[in-house]
Amino acid sequence: MPYEVLVIGGGPAGLSAAVNVRARGRSVLVVSNPLQENPLWKAERVDNYLGLPGLSGAELLQTLRRHAEDAGAAFREGRVLNAMPMGDDWFVSVGSDMENAKAVILAAGVARAKKFPGEAEYLGKGVSYCATCDGMLYRGKPVAVLGYSDGAKHEAEFLSSIRCSVTYFDRPKDCVIEGGAKVERVTCNGETVPVDCVFILRPALAPTDVFPNIAVENGYVAVNRKMATNLPGVFAAGDCTGGPLQVSKAAGEGLIAGQSAAAYVAELARKKA
Numbered sequence: 001m002p003y004e005v006l007v008i009g010g011g012p013a014g015l016s017a018a019v020n021v022r023a024r025g026r027s028v029l030v031v032s033n034p035l036q037e038n039p040l041w042k043a044e045r046v047d048n049y050l051g052l053p054g055l056s057g058a059e060l061l062q063t064l065r066r067h068a069e070d071a072g073a074a075f076r077e078g079r080v081l082n083a084m085p086m087g088d089d090w091f092v093s094v095g096s097d098m099e100n101a102k103a104v105i106l107a108a109g110v111a112r113a114k115k116f117p118g119e120a121e122y123l124g125k126g127v128s129y130c131a132t133c134d135g136m137l138y139r140g141k142p143v144a145v146l147g148y149s150d151g152a153k154h155e156a157e158f159l160s161s162i163r164c165s166v167t168y169f170d171r172p173k174d175c176v177i178e179g180g181a182k183v184e185r186v187t188c189n190g191e192t193v194p195v196d197c198v199f200i201l202r203p204a205l206a207p208t209d210v211f212p213n214i215a216v217e218n219g220y221v222a223v224n225r226k227m228a229t230n231l232p233g234v235f236a237a238g239d240c241t242g243g244p245l246q247v248s249k250a251a252g253e254g255l256i257a258g259q260s261a262a263a264y265v266a267e268l269a270r271k272k273a
């Protein structure tokens with residue numbers, strides 16, 4: 001059965017949103033990369049989160065996650081690539097799979113990486129963000145994987161298993177993607193390889209890659225005081241809406257987004273009754 005609310009991102013904002021959706025009696029699914037890949041995981045000590053001083057980032061994240069699990073939130077590990085509205089629902093692609101919900105809360109933190117030259121231009125023409133989704137199109141062909149997470153290695157193995165000739169670049173900093181009508185080569189860290197496709201596997205995507213029509217101001221998702229975006233049924237919380245980039249602010253915005261999403265779902269149900 002579909003969930004009423006889907007949260008993208010399992011950091012402080014997403015977990016707080018999930019707790020507060022559950023507090024309003026609505027079902028919620030949190031889709032996120034592994035907790036260990038959250039940027040806060042590496043923090044040695046967090047001293048300014050109210051009531052829980054002195055925890056490491058990893059301890060704090062595990063504590064917040066347990067709270068959301070105990071509140072009844074469901075979890076799915078994966079990377080959200082795209083979200084599309086259809087009727088009263090949002091369809092959200094998780095790798096090569098799909099989930100749907102009435103409301104979505106974007107709590108994906110900040111995408112720290114800048115796009116490479118050629119990346120936006122060739123997206124869909126030999127640049128892909130998902131090997132398991134698009135790999136078959138390049139079966140037996142030369143491809144490059146630009147991997148920025150442990151999961152990226154598994155996606156590269158999948159490409160090898162379908163006889164792609166894979167060049168793996170581990171967390172390259174400088175790359176250029178070039179070609180004609182389609183991608184023909186990629187140069188990373190000074191090494192040029194002829195390829196038909198470049199799979200760029202970062203843990204986080206820019207909000208505008210997931211929701212092409214979402215309004216952005218100064219690089220952050222634009223929201224009102226209810227944490228509503230310009231898209232009906234889509235709310236946002238945490239670092240993705242702007243500074244201060246801090247846990248307390250993320251948790252507070254998650255609360256508002258969770259309550260707003262639950263109210264949105266209730267209103268939809270009332271209109272249908």
Ligand SMILES: Cc1cc2nc3c(=O)[nH]c(=O)nc-3n(C[C@H](O)[C@H](O)[C@H](O)COP(=O)(O)OP(=O)(O)OC[C@H]3O[C@@H](n4cnc5c(N)ncnc54)[C@H](O)[C@@H]3O)c2cc1C
Pocket residue numbers: 008009010011012013014031032033034035037038039040042043044045046047048049078079080081107108109110203204205210237238239240244245246247248250
């Ligand atoms: C080293 C370090 C130390 C810090 N120390 C402090 C501190 O002492 N005090 C403090 O208040 N703040 C600190 N911060 C900042 C704090 O970590 C952030 O403000 C906070 O984590 C923001 O929460 P968030 O939920 O908005 O985003 P995040 O915590 O970034 O969570 C977003 C999650 O969504 C996932 N995600 C993104 N895109 C997708 C997608 N497409 N599909 C699936 N999952 C996705 C990400 O991988 C991530 O796990 C620190 C940050 C760092 C990096």
